[in-house]
Amino acid sequence: MYDRIRAWVRGTASEHEAHAFELTLASQRELAQAAEEFRDVHELTRPLHDEAPESRLQFAALEARIVAGELAERPLRVRRAAALIGISLAAAAGIVAAIVIANRPRIAHAEELRLTAIALDAAAVPDDGGRDELPATLATYEPVRDGQVSWITDVGQAQAIARAVDRPVLLFGMFETCPLCLQMKAEGLRDPAVLALFRDYVPLQVDLLQVDEAQRADYFSRGYPLFEVHTAEGAIVHSFPGFHDARELADNLERGLTTTQQPEAALDWQEVHRAARSLAAARKAEADGHLGAAHREFSAVERETEHGALAGAAQHGLARIATAARDALLDARDLAARSTPEAERTLADAAQRFEGSPFAGDLDAALASLKRTGRFPELAAAH
Amino acid sequence: MTSLTQSDFRELFERERESIFRFLYRLTRNATDADDLLQETFLVIWRKREQFRGSGSVEGWLRRTAFRTYLNAREKNVRRDSLAPSQREPGDVGRSCCSPTDAALEHRESVEYLVARVREAVDGLPDGAREAFVLFRCEGLSCAQIAEATDVPLKTVETRIARATQLLAIKLRPYRSSVPSW
Numbered sequence: 001m002y003d004r005i006r007a008w009v010r011g012t013a014s015e016h017e018a019h020a021f022e023l024t025l026a027s028q029r030e031l032a033q034a035a036e037e038f039r040d041v042h043e044l045t046r047p048l049h050d051e052a053p054e055s056r057l058q059f060a061a062l063e064a065r066i067v068a069g070e071l072a073e074r075p076l077r078v079r080r081a082a083a084l085i086g087i088s089l090a091a092a093a094g095i096v097a098a099i100v101i102a103n104r105p106r107i108a109h110a111e112e113l114r115l116t117a118i119a120l121d122a123a124a125v126p127d128d129g130g131r132d133e134l135p136a137t138l139a140t141y142e143p144v145r146d147g148q149v150s151w152i153t154d155v156g157q158a159q160a161i162a163r164a165v166d167r168p169v170l171l172f173g174m175f176e177t178c179p180l181c182l183q184m185k186a187e188g189l190r191d192p193a194v195l196a197l198f199r200d201y202v203p204l205q206v207d208l209l210q211v212d213e214a215q216r217a218d219y220f221s222r223g224y225p226l227f228e229v230h231t232a233e234g235a236i237v238h239s240f241p242g243f244h245d246a247r248e249l250a251d252n253l254e255r256g257l258t259t260t261q262q263p264e265a266a267l268d269w270q271e272v273h274r275a276a277r278s279l280a281a282a283r284k285a286e287a288d289g290h291l292g293a294a295h296r297e298f299s300a301v302e303r304e305t306e307h308g309a310l311a312g313a314a315q316h317g318l319a320r321i322a323t324a325a326r327d328a329l330l331d332a333r334d335l336a337a338r339s340t341p342e343a344e345r346t347l348a349d350a351a352q353r354f355e356g357s358p359f360a361g362d363l364d365a366a367l368a369s370l371k372r373t374g375r376f377p378e379l380a381a382a383h
Numbered sequence: 384m385t386s387l388t389q390s391d392f393r394e395l396f397e398r399e400r401e402s403i404f405r406f407l408y409r410l411t412r413n414a415t416d417a418d419d420l421l422q423e424t425f426l427v428i429w430r431k432r433e434q435f436r437g438s439g440s441v442e443g444w445l446r447r448t449a450f451r452t453y454l455n456a457r458e459k460n461v462r463r464d465s466l467a468p469s470q471r472e473p474g475d476v477g478r479s480c481c482s483p484t485d486a487a488l489e490h491r492e493s494v495e496y497l498v499a500r501v502r503e504a505v506d507g508l509p510d511g512a513r514e515a516f517v518l519f520r521c522e523g524l525s526c527a528q529i530a531e532a533t534d535v536p537l538k539t540v541e542t543r544i545a546r547a548t549q550l551l552a553i554k555l556r557p558y559r560s561s562v563p564s565w
Contacts, residue, residue, distance in 0.1 A: 001541055002545070003525050040552060045520055048502065056414070057400065062396065304511070306511055
């Protein structure tokens with residue numbers, strides 16, 4: 001779609017293509033808005049288009065790096081000479097090592113292990129009281145499906161979804177026998193322009209006759225049919241009770257979005273579905289003890305979502321895994337003071353659980369050092 | 384060509400150096416970083432020359448390798464040191480290069496100021512959106528080429544460009560009326 005918009009904005013589309021595209025714009029309001037927005041931004045960012053210096057890298061410099069890195073590609077004579085020198089040096093080193101070993105103290109010294117991924121000062125991840133839990137419906141939910149609004153009827157669930165997808169809640173207070181509500185459901189709430197705007201909301205329908213008496217009185221005092229835009233925390237930011245035709249509904253929905261405009265744009269629903277599925281897979285892997293796999297899934301969600309509650313949940317998961325890796329390493333160190341074989345088993349088990357994550361390398365290195373010296377290495381923080 | 388010979392490699396380097404450099408420069412906005420990453424990219428290409436079978440797009444392969452090199456560097460936090468907004472105050476640039484009239488100087492200062500704000504807005508985008516946007520807007524790649532280079536679905540590229548456009552429209556709205564003819 002954006003390739004066509006760009007060609008239209010730059011005027012590089014053929015006359016026929018431009019005409020066809022303008023007809024499409026006239027019939028698709030959402031596309032027309034996107035095209036207008038891109039045209040403005042295209043104009044504003046024009047100075048960035050031309051600024052690019054020339055590379056100063058010469059082939060000779062690249063060749064030098066290649067030659068330096070590829071001893072194996074050198075002629076056979078050179079390799080033989082290098083091998084001979086290597087053997088001589090190794091023999092000399094062996095003699096020196098034998099002398100050192102013969103005179104070494106009986107107790108081997110612990111090696112220093114410079115950690116590359118595990119942070120010794122990683123703070124414990126606080127319990128978030130369940131906020132990190134995402135509604136299971138997030139993997140498939142869309143506010144508009146088959147030309148109709150998919151109303152959520154549970155306030156808590158609507159707010160949880162709104163938090164996760166960085167969208168406001170649109171509350172529709174109605175009751176089954178309310179003629180105005182029914183008319184709006186049949187007309188305005190099925191209008192394509194209105195439905196397009198609903199994709200930026202989490203729609204919540206409250207049956208005003210099904211809530212308790214105090215709530216009912218409160219809702220009715222705010223008018224009906226009741227339309228309110230709420231933040232995910234339940235604060236009312238825009239209210240427009242009463243009957244509305246499609247155009248008034250669309251205007252109010254747009255106003256509601258302007259009022260709650262977040263600094264970062266929300267993910268589209270397909271991205272939300274993908275991220276929710278990856279998060280579920282990450283949590284399952286975490287619960288099953290496959291922390292390397294969990295790390296990969298959480299990292300993918302963090303990379304794809306970049307901000308908002310889904311990214312927050314992924315970052316929380318990554319922090320839990322980082323803390324678990326640190327704890328596994330320190331547990332093994334404590335165990336090593338009592339039993340080296342037990343510490344080795346703990347490290348080997350941890351390295352397996354964290355395989356595929358950046359922490360596995362540190363655990364493997366600690367295990368190798370422990371096996372080599374019989375002593376747990378001195379841990380040094382990563383640079 | 385079954386795999387890259389040394390002379391093929393040199394020819395490829397000479398032919399594609401500027402386009403891959405520009406690709407990396409768009410992502411890093413720093414010529415030194417872009418040259419470093421360009422060198423790393425071609426080292427990877429040389430190491431993996433046996434994998435090249437001559438089928439498919441050479442440009443696509445190069446851009447994908449360059450983007451991975453850039454991502455690795457980004458993850459090691461060695462990127463974008465110089466992406467911070469310019470240290471120069473708006474209007475500093477070029478004051479001594481000529482003797483403009485007051486009106487011309489004023490116009491130049493306002494342009495410098497606007498360009499700095501535009502750069503800030505683009506640099507402030509989330510990474511994925513920024514990368515997709517600059518490759519699309521500044522480098523002129525198609526959505527499909529960006530998807531191939533960054534190894535993400537085409538739909539994700541379009542979503543990222545849409546998100547970048549929305550964010551820039553919001554951030555740059557105050558300057559919309561004062562945009563000169565660049």
